[in-house]
Amino acid sequence: MKTLERYIIRRTVYAFTLTIAAMTGVVWATQALRQLDLVTSKGQTIVQFIGITMLALPFLIVIVAPFALMIALILVLNSLSGDSELIVIDASGGSRFLVLKPVMLFSFIVMLLTASMSLYFAPLGLAQLRTEITRVRADLVANIVKPGRFITVENGLTFHIRNRSGKGTLDGLLLHDTRDEETAFTYQADTGQIVEAADRTLLVMQNGTIQRRPKQQGDISIVRFQSYAFDLSNLIPEAGEPVYKASERSTVNLISPGGNDAYALKNPEKLTAELHERFSQPLYCLAFGLIVFAFLGKARTTRQGRGFAIVGAIVSCVLLRTSGFGVTAIAGGSTAILGLLYVVPVLGSVLALISIFREQAGAQPKWLNALQISLHDRIEAFGNWLHNKRTGGAA
Numbered sequence: 001m002k003t004l005e006r007y008i009i010r011r012t013v014y015a016f017t018l019t020i021a022a023m024t025g026v027v028w029a030t031q032a033l034r035q036l037d038l039v040t041s042k043g044q045t046i047v048q049f050i051g052i053t054m055l056a057l058p059f060l061i062v063i064v065a066p067f068a069l070m071i072a073l074i075l076v077l078n079s080l081s082g083d084s085e086l087i088v089i090d091a092s093g094g095s096r097f098l099v100l101k102p103v104m105l106f107s108f109i110v111m112l113l114t115a116s117m118s119l120y121f122a123p124l125g126l127a128q129l130r131t132e133i134t135r136v137r138a139d140l141v142a143n144i145v146k147p148g149r150f151i152t153v154e155n156g157l158t159f160h161i162r163n164r165s166g167k168g169t170l171d172g173l174l175l176h177d178t179r180d181e182e183t184a185f186t187y188q189a190d191t192g193q194i195v196e197a198a199d200r201t202l203l204v205m206q207n208g209t210i211q212r213r214p215k216q217q218g219d220i221s222i223v224r225f226q227s228y229a230f231d232l233s234n235l236i237p238e239a240g241e242p243v244y245k246a247s248e249r250s251t252v253n254l255i256s257p258g259g260n261d262a263y264a265l266k267n268p269e270k271l272t273a274e275l276h277e278r279f280s281q282p283l284y285c286l287a288f289g290l291i292v293f294a295f296l297g298k299a300r301t302t303r304q305g306r307g308f309a310i311v312g313a314i315v316s317c318v319l320l321r322t323s324g325f326g327v328t329a330i331a332g333g334s335t336a337i338l339g340l341l342y343v344v345p346v347l348g349s350v351l352a353l354i355s356i357f358r359e360q361a362g363a364q365p366k367w368l369n370a371l372q373i374s375l376h377d378r379i380e381a382f383g384n385w386l387h388n389k390r391t392g393g394a395a
Helices: 003-035 044-082 085-089 097-135 140-144 251-255 264-266 268-280 285-297 303-331 338-362 366-394
Strands: 151-156 157-160 170-177 183-197 199-215 222-231
Touching: 003 044, 003 097, 044 085, 044 097, 044 251, 044 285, 044 303, 085 199, 085 251, 097 251, 097 268, 097 285, 151 285, 170 199, 264 268, 268 303, 268 338, 285 303, 303 338
Parallel strands: none
Antiparallel strands: 151 157, 157 170, 170 183, 183 199, 199 222
16 A cells, blocks of 8 residues: 555544544434433433443444545545645646545445444344343333332332432332232331342342231231341233334344244335345445545645535535435335435446546536536625625624
């Protein structure tokens, strides 16, 4: 690998790493807020919350990686142009393909990264996320023991606690049990904790009392205890087998679902659309790399020219990806429309290549020239409007 290629790839790797980290972090934070009830009402610690929601990171990387690549390439190519490095390459007789080669090499590496996430790691993480959320929602402490509320677990059994610490300790515990036909029991304890022992789930209470009151007639008896275990085994809800959606299934399962899979039998079109989506998503990395290079791979002598090129690259990439999302939304189970999932990024790549080769031959494509003229006219009109506003206001 030549020195120039290593230099461009090194700068692109640095910009891409920072960009994808920032973008993924922001998107993860917005998605994590949707699962905030895991902490606020399900009793999970902040460490468990972060661990569970981080399982969605591979899926988020698949979405943001092409855009992170776009931003990284724009930063690097614009910097090369601003520092006159592209001009030096042109002046020394170097071809644009000296810069295109490292750009496409890095785009290909990002495409492989995205493909591995899309085909394997993303569905694996989403499936594990579904399993964890199902487990949490079946947790006794998460669902029936909530501070400050009287929760009826089943007919005749009511829980109340004052507070629950981060270590799982239940403070100010009250348990009222009227399931016995003859006697009502009221348990009060300073603290309590749910533990697993000998395949049983026990509520171990510390420093409390047990009040026994006959339902018909008789005196109330009170027993004080230092430690008392209340059996909760028959109250623990079974965590049902989670139903995995199309995005949460492995690629192998999408290709060949089980014959008794109810979800697959009911929604075959969703499985087909998800399969094609996974294979087509990585193609946008190559398309974005070519589009950005088509706009910014040529040396430009003015900031205004680079500004138009940056806007054109961003708009083209966003429109291309939006078209892909639109195809996914309208495809349904139509095989013909699903084919467009591949056509959109491939067409974007082909148009960018045509632009690059024509510009290398000395003829700038008409569509690129028209886009630059249109952007120039709009920005100039906006600048004139601002100038007139400022002048009129001063008058």
